Amino acid sequence: MSAPVLTARAVTKNYRLGKREIPVLRGVDLSIADGERVALLGASGAGKSTLLHVLGLLDAPTSGAVEYDGRVVHDLSVKERALLRHRHTGFVFQFYHLIPELTALQNVLLAQMMGVSMFGYLGRRAALRAQAEELLGQVGLSDRLHHRPAELSGGERQRVAIARALIAQPRVILADEPTGNLDSATATGVVDLMFAVQQQRQLAFLLVTHDERLAQRCDRVVRMFDGKIVGEEAATGAGAAR
Amino acid sequence: MYRLFLAIRYLLTRPINLLGMFGIALSVWALVVVVSLFSGFLAVIESHVQTASADLTVTQLPDWAQWPTLRDGLRDDSNVAALAPRLVHHGLVARPGVRPGPPPLPGRTSLHGGDQPFVFVIGVDAAAESAVTGFGDWLRNPEIPAALRAPAGSDPFAGADDRPRVLIGRQRMERDGLHPGDPVRWTYAISKSNEQGKVETDQREVDLVVAGAFQTAHAGFDGNNMFVREDVLRKALELPEGAVQEIAVRVRDESQLVPTADRLQRIVSRALDRGNQRSYGAVETWRERNAPFLASVEHQRGLLKIVLIVIMVVAAFLMLATLSMMVTEKVADIGILTAMGGTPAGVTQVFLACGLSITVVGVALGLSTGCLTAVYLEEIRQGLRWATGIDLFPLEVYNLIRVPCRIEPLWLLQVAGMALATGFVVSALPALRAARHDPLVSLRGT
Structure with a gap:
């Protein structure tokens, strides 16, 4: 396995509820390497999503450090963290979080627009659009480019979300229960797609899930309970056998 | 780029935002037409007074x-x-x-x-x-x-x-x-x-x-x-x-x-x-x-300006309400924009661009239609009289040949500046509220 691309070192996270401090993460250490697929398994309230948000620089740790390629990044400026998220991290969420006013193509293009200036975008519009169309084609949505989220099924929406996460060619994908809102047949299709793309691009992949069977398709399974990592093992499923 | 793109998409898919735009356009139109009419009237009155003095x-x-x-x-x-x-x-x-x-x-x-x-x-x-x-x-x-x-x-x-x-x-x-x-x-x-x-x-x-x-x-x-x-x-x-x-x-x-x-x-x-x-x-x-007489007409023009500016304030409140409503509806988007690499400043600019687009289009509409109306006021008066029999501005009362009108470029600039400043303020308030919204709340939500 190569050197870790994303690392959490002794990360804690507390939330304040009135006068009380609620500890959600209690000293978590975790590393994910390029091309590695890690499943984060645990019951509701174990701190899985919070850890994902901290690793994705959407939330700051109360103590500890988040490193990207060995460089401490959690204390960067808001703008630097946003840039890091845009260039290197792709998110896939349970509820897709597509923008309802935009078509599938526009939702993917929006992610590209965020990385360039207006003139930069207008100058490369055709190329960026072709890239987005190709990616949507790869996730099986060539014929749904101009459909809005309301006109797509749950599986199709999640495919658009996956394309959006991949368009900026990130090194890390953080997926928060991406199949939690899908029926099992659709979920299987979505997971197969994600894993295929992950393998093809050799992405570091962190999958938050409740689903033991899904977790076993990863390389490694990390178990969380009450804000702490309580176990870590190599997966036994198809993913681990890769 | 994404800010303007998203702002325009938000506006085009929410016709209620056009209310604010029409409000701004209407107030700018009224400020241009009424003040041009009064300025023209004042110029004519001055000329009449001068010929009798x-x-x-x-x-x-x-x-x-x-x-x-x-x-x-x-x-x-x-x-x-x-x-x-x-x-x-x-x-x-x-x-x-x-x-x-x-x-x-x-x-x-x-x-x-x-x-x-x-x-x-x-x-x-x-x-x-x-x-x-x-x-x-x-x-x-x-x-x-x-x-x-x-x-x-x-x-x-x-x-x-x-x-x-x-x-x-x-x-x-x-x-x-x-x-x-x-x-x-x-x-x-x-x-x-x-x-x-x-x-x-x-x-x-x-x-x-x-x-x-x-x-x-x-x-x-x-x-x-x-x-x-x-x-x-x-x-x-x-x-x-x-x-x-x-x-x-x-x-x-x-x-x-x-x-x-x-x-x-x-x-x-x-x-x-x-x-x-x-x-x-x-x-x-x-x-x-003739200062008292001329000042009385000037005073009436000043009072009308105040009344019409109140209309602009009402339009601004309408815009504030629709933009605030939009920010409330779009909190889910704030989360994903942040996850994709957006900053609070970027989120602010999306909603600011919405408000400013409404304002700029409203001001442009108001100024252009206002100037056209002012220039063709006499023809409009005649058309209205022909169609309805109502004479909005009886010329003989004021000894006029046609409805007077004088478009003052400085006033147009003042109206545009005032409307843009008002639009900026009422756009900035909901935009700043959007930027303060915690993106994790919407990402964790349903």
Whole structure:
């Protein structure tokens, strides 16, 4: 396995509820390497999503450090963290979080627009659009480019979300229960797609899930309970056998 | 790029945002049209007032002021083209034996003119007055019916007998059914000091014969003034030969009106200096002389501006409400935008771009339609009258040929600036609220 691309070192996270401090993460250490697929398994309230948000620089740790390629990044400026998220991290969420006013193509293009200036975008519009169309084609949505989220099924929406996460060619994908809102047949299709793309691009992949069977398709399974990592093992499923 | 793209998509898919845009457009339109109309109206009124006035008037002269002395001093000024002496008094004019109408009601001023019996009677030398003001043209105004015209020739007060003649405003003559040759009685009062030095007021009457009508472009002037020969008034007021109460002045260069007024003021003060530390006489430009009237129109324009700006504030609140509603609806998008690499500043700019787009389009719509409406106001008035029979702006009341309009570029800039600033403020408030929203709340939500 190569050197870790994303690392959490002794990360804690507390939330304040009135006068009380609620500890959600209690000293978590975790590393994910390029091309590695890690499943984060645990019951509701174990701190899985919070850890994902901290690793994705959407939330700051109360103590500890988040490193990207060995460089401490959690204390960067808001703008630097946003840039890091845009260039290197792709998110896939349970509820897709597509923008309802935009078509599938526009939702993917929006992610590209965020990385360039207006003139930069207008100058490369055709190329960026072709890239987005190709990616949507790869996730099986060539014929749904101009459909809005309301006109797509749950599986199709999640495919658009996956394309959006991949368009900026990130090194890390953080997926928060991406199949939690899908029926099992659709979920299987979505997971197969994600894993295929992950393998093809050799992405570091962190999958938050409740689903033991899904977790076993990863390389490694990390178990969380009450804000702490309580176990870590190599997966036994198809993913681990890769 | 994504900020503007997203802002436009949000706006296009939410027709309710057009409410704010139409509100801004409507208020800008109203501010342009109404103020252009009033500016045009003010310009026309000024022009009418100017045609009924002398360029400069020497006024507030004491009883002992002498025309020859003042004339000799004033005509030496290089910018003075002509001078005319005047005597001015006031009173009630009505047909003999006919009780004059009621005096003006409280709050009504003589500015309305023509609808009250109180008038100023001005004693003039017709030839001198014609050289200074449009006096001759007022008598030859083509709108005066032939039956009401004064005798043609150099002396409009000429008649078959030696009874004193009076020139009356055309509208007053028509209202009172007067014609040339009809008798009228002027009732007035004069104050005199008796032997004990006590001031006594006497009521006097002078029987006059209507010589004919005059008409300026300023109906208020016509309704409030009558002209008689100077010697008639001098006799009525028991003034000595050479007495003068006002001097009308025509200048050669109108652009030098104020400096000329200052110079004439010094000449008058010097000529009337009695060594008693008192200053007699005042020189007023036509604008200063009519300042209360002109200021009243200007004041109305100012009040209307305030009322219309309130409409803009209401439109701004409408925009604030729709944008706030949109921010509340779009909190889920704030989370994903942040996850994709957006910053709070970027989120602010998305919603700011929404508000500013609404404002810019609203201002552009308002300015363009406002200017078009102002330019074609007369055609719109005619079209409306033809279609509905309603005349929104009766021209004859104001003695106008067409609905006046003057578009002032500075005002357009002020309106645009004001609307843009208002739009910026009401866009910034919800945009800042959006930026403060915790993206994790929406990412964790349903």
